[in-house]
Each structure stands twice: as structure tokens, then as C-alpha cells.
Amino acid sequence: MSTKNKKTNFDRRSFVKTSAAVTGGLLLIPELIAAKGFNGTADAIKIGLIGCGGRGTGAAVQALSTTQNVKLVAMADAFADRLDNSYKQIEKEMQANLKMSRLDVPKDHQFVGLDAYKKVLPLCDVVILATPPGFRPDHFTAAVAAGKQIFMEKPVATDGPGIRKVLAAAEIAKQKKLNVVVGLQRHYEIMYQNWVEKIHAGAIGDIVSGNVYWNNAGVWVNKRQEKQTEMEYQMRNWYYFNWLCGDHIVEQHIHNIDVANWVKKGYPIKASGMGGRQVRTGKEYGEIFDHHAVEFEYADGTIISSQCRHMPGTPDKVTEAFVGTNGRAPKPGLLIDKTGKNILRHNGKDDPNPYQVEHDMLFEAIAKGEYKYADAENGAKSTLTAIMGRMSTYSGQVIEWEKALNSNVSLFPEKLDWNAMPKVLPDKDGFYPIAVPGKSEVI
Structure with a gap:
């Protein structure tokens, strides 16, 4: 989060080949659906939150503070305590603003674990992606495949393979006319x-x-x-x-x-x-x-x-x-x-607070059934x-x-499991290896 505007409490060649492969795969997924329009006030726009840390909690509150008919219906995090704390903070904000009807996340819609994000996507129309950035490429790709409108926090990846995945999914989002706003909020300031x-x-x-x-x-x-x-x-x-x-x-x-x-x-x-x-x-x-x-x-x-x-x-x-x-x-x-x-x-x-404005603009477009925002490509390139x-x-x-x-250096673990080992490990004294200019290879 920027150190200013804290007005809330929370805070290209080989790519073509890779993109074509990923794009083709996404297009073949049968559950891809056209972007839903919400004309009028009868249908609430259902929101799912993936990543319940400070920024995810803040983004959810901001989404629920728009003037549109919105409702938070599902939440997911790797850790139960973070999800519980996030729910309590959102609840407190909604109570203070007399908007408790916008918080509708029963216990069976609160998902915990490394694959919890998969359980949120079928339940929502719009998804907020706010986990640590390393997970963003997989979560964004899944959200696009599921035909969701998307708000995702910056940065959108941590390595070259992740960037290529996001760029490929961004092309599909454009083809499907899915609004994507990235939390580089200065563009909305x-x-x-x-x-x-x-x-x-x-x-x-x-x-x-x-x-x-x-x-x-x-x-x-x-x-x-x-x-x-x-x-x-x-x-x-x-x-x-x-x-x-x-x-x-x-x-x-x-x-x-x-x-x-x-x-x-x-x-x-x-x-x-x-x-x-x-x-x-x-x-x-x-x-x-x-x-x-x-x-x-x-x-x-x-x-x-x-x-x-x-x-x-x-x-x-x-x-x-x-x-x-x-x-x-x-x-x-x-x-x-x-x-x-x-x-x-x-x-x-x-x-106005740009953190709020980016949600106001996104949800207004969604409520009108309009396709206006395609931030993912710039988000990936920045x-x-x-x-x-x-x-x-x-x-x-x-x-x-x-x-x-085009770097093939992937930082992501070979296996994502609580007992699996990340690629970078501490020595016997608990210190982690540090890059050394002139010696470390990064491409």
C-alpha cells in the first residue's frame, strides 16, 4: 500500500508460443461463460475474496462500500486465523456503516487451505485476488477460466514463468470481455x-x-x-x-x-x-x-x-x-x-481515495454490463x-x-504442500542464501 492516501484502516518471441498454448487450453474449458451483466438492482453482485490479509480485507471493504448492489458471499485463505480475523474486521466495518446485509459468508463458504481458492470461484461473480503475489498467476488463470470479473492486487507474479502465465490469461480475459482491475491505484487517482x-x-x-x-x-x-x-x-x-x-x-x-x-x-x-x-x-x-x-x-x-x-x-x-x-x-x-x-x-x-475509486469504477461497469477495464497486461509488464x-x-x-x-527460472516450489520444501532453505544456523552480484544467476 502507498504511504499516502491511507484513508481506510487496511491496508515477447517465445512468449507467443507459450501464450498460444495456454490460450488454447483456456478456450477449450467448457465452463467459460460470457460476462454477466447486472442491469437494475434486483441481482446482487456476488463477491469472493481470495487472500484474507490486510490488503485483501481492505479491498473487500472497499468493494462492499461501492454504491452498487453487492454482497460478499465467499472467502478463502491458506490460514484459518487470517480468514477469521478478516471476517471480523469486515463485519466491524459493515456494522459501523449499516451495511451488514452485504456480508453473507456462512461458515460453509469460508474455505481454508492451499487449494481453497478453487472453492470460491463457483460461488461468485467477481473475485478479489489478494494472496501473496507468488500465487497470483495460478489464481488469475483460474479466475479467467471460470469467467469471473476480477480485481487483483499488484504485483501479479514474482518470476518470468509467472508473468507469461498472466499475459496469456490476460488475452483470454480480453476475448471474453472480463473486466480486470489491478491494484496500481495511481491510475485511478x-x-x-x-x-x-x-x-x-x-x-x-x-x-x-x-x-x-x-x-x-x-x-x-x-x-x-x-x-x-x-x-x-x-x-x-x-x-x-x-x-x-x-x-x-x-x-x-x-x-x-x-x-x-x-x-x-x-x-x-x-x-x-x-x-x-x-x-x-x-x-x-x-x-x-x-x-x-x-x-x-x-x-x-x-x-x-x-x-x-x-x-x-x-x-x-x-x-x-x-x-x-x-x-x-x-x-x-x-x-x-x-x-x-x-x-x-x-x-x-x-x-477521492483512489483505493476506493478503483472499486467504484469496476463495480459500476459490472453493474451496467459494460466491459471497460483491462489492466492485467500493464500490470504484468510493470x-x-x-x-x-x-x-x-x-x-x-x-x-x-x-x-x-523468457526466463525459465521458476521460483515456485515443485510441490505446494504444508510438508513440502520450498526451493530456498536455511542453513544449520537458520540463515538463507543471499544473492551475490557477479556470481548469482537469475535468467
């Missing part, structure tokens, strides 16, 4: 919309450079508990394992990287960077770095510099800035010409941009877009 629109209109000329940042102290840690299997521990502490999170350059910094892609109207052709672990070095931080610095090069030669860090005691900085041939965009909502005159000054203070950045910092090499996309 008025300040950013106005800012980027004027940049695209040439207000500061051609973009020649830029800087994007996600610097802060870091996030939560869940300590290892007695009798936990390695699989459970990693899933409980998912932020620190790349098969689940992708590192914070992917999980959080994707927001700012996505804005760079939006402003540039495209995606970088290569990335080079550096990073490591300097402050957050304990075993509890799994395998991720605590800082990354990347240069993303676009097809026209523009370099966008990216930096993110998790270091307590250092200044927070979560923003984007760009330089054009005729002026500057020093921060979101502000444009200045070469003479120093403001072209745009919009602080967004009184704008996720791949961030993954490419991680590949460059971990390896110390220049990583090209095509090689990142």
Missing part, C-alpha cells in the same frame, strides 16, 4: 491522471530522464513459531521470500516503476543496477535485499533511475519526478516550465519491469527485457 495527461500532451516537452523512489524503514516481520513446517514459516513471513513476494522492489516499488512506464508510454528494454543487505541482515529477513538502485533504459535512450530501500532511521521518500525538454515534473501533481512558472499545481488533498530490476541487482548484470520475460 485524479492527481496522477491530470499530471500524466498533461505530460503526455507535451506540457514539459519530451521526457529525457526521471527518478522514482520507494524508500522507507521497511515492513512487518513474523517470527518463526514452534512446530511450523518450513512451508508454513515462509508463507507466514512471505514478504522475505522471493517465490512469494519478489523482494520489495517488486512488491512495493512497482507502484513508482509503473508510473515511470505510464509516463514513458512503454516499458524499458534493459536494466542495470546494484543492491544488497546492509542493515536488515538477520535471518528473519529471509533472502531479500534491503536496498536496490537500478537504471532502466527505454527504447528512445531515456534513463529512469530507480531506488528503493528498507532501512530504519533513514528518510522516507515515496515519489516520482521527471525532466522534459521544456520543463520539469518534480513531484506528482506539479509541472514547471523552463522559466520556473507553474503549469500545473494539484496537491490531491481533496481528491511487474516484469520490477522483476528485471531485481534480476539486475541480484546478478550485477545488464538484464534485457526479452531475456527476463
